[in-house]
Amino acid sequence: MTLYSYILLNLYKIMPIFITLIFILISVSPIMPAGSEEIAPLLGVISLAFWILYKPDNMGWAALIMIGVFSDSLYGSVLGVSCLANIIIRLTIIKLLLRIKNINIYITLLYIGISLIIWLILHSLIQSLIYIDVYNYYTNIYQFFISLAIAPIIIFFQLFLLQKMYKS
Numbered sequence: 276m277t278l279y280s281y282i283l284l285n286l287y288k289i290m291p292i293f294i295t296l297i298f299i300l301i302s303v304s305p306i307m308p309a310g311s312e313e314i315a316p317l318l319g320v321i322s323l324a325f326w327i328l329y330k331p332d333n334m335g336w337a338a339l340i341m342i343g344v345f346s347d348s349l350y351g352s353v354l355g356v357s358c359l360a361n362i363i364i365r366l367t368i369i370k371l372l373l374r375i376k377n378i379n380i381y382i383t384l385l386y387i388g389i390s391l392i393i394w395l396i397l398h399s400l401i402q403s404l405i406y407i408d409v410y411n412y413y414t415n416i417y418q419f420f421i422s423l424a425i426a427p428i429i430i431f432f433q434l435f436l437l438q439k440m441y442k443s
Contacts (some may be wrong), residue, residue: 287333287440287441288333289333290333290436290440291322291326291330291333291334291338292333292334292338292341292342294322294326294433294436295319295322295323295326295342296319296342296345298318298319298321298322298429299318299319299322299342299345299346299349300349301318302315302316302317302318302319303315303349303350313414313418314414314417314418314421315418315421316418316421316422316424316425317391317394317395317418317422318422318425318429319342319346320360320364320387320390320391320394320422321387321390321391321422321425321426321429321430322429322433323339323342323361323364323390324364324368324386324387324389324390324391325383325387325429325430325433326433327364327365327368327369328368328372328378328383328386329378329383329433329437330437331365331368331369331372334365336362336365339358339361339362339365340358340361340362342357342361343355343356343357343358343359343360343361343362344357344358346361352398352401352402353401353405356397356398356401357394357398359397360393360394360397360398363393363397364390364393364394367389367390367393368386368389368390371386371389380427380430383430384423384426384427384430387423387426387430388423388426391419391422391423392419395415395418395419398415399412399415
């Protein structure tokens with residue numbers, strides 16, 4: 276079996292990883308107006324939380340680490356912070372997921388909000404330790420609210436993809 280046929284056979288397993296990586300690329304692309312790059316929505320975190328919630332088996336530990344290193348290299352943050360945030364997000368969602376039987380849009384939005392808070396707190400802690408005097412916390416608050424406002428669009432888009440990929 277060649278690598279190409281293996282990828283084609285297991286495309287549904289690696290599609291969430293590729294979608295998350297594409298959303299990370301979109302979030303660091305220069306689509307925001309000049310001067311507001313710091314408050315760009317965290318599309319990668321939204322996508323990561325969605326796929327952990329709906330397909331936790333496809334977002335394993337190796338995928339989280341790969342996405343974290345990719346995210347750190349694109350955002351220019353300390354290497355390993357996004358990996359740690361992704362692992363904590365997965366552990367939190369999996370622990371909370373065991374308590375809820377059916378998942379709807381509101382639960383998804385709640386989990387995405389929790390994931391955004393975890394990601395922003397970890398990044399704020401590390402950035403405030405590095406840049407003690409010049410770190411602005413208001414950008415994280417704005418980034419959280421902008422990401423939460425964009426989240427329903429990303430959720431509906433990924434629900435559409437989920438139905439197309441896994442329809443039976």
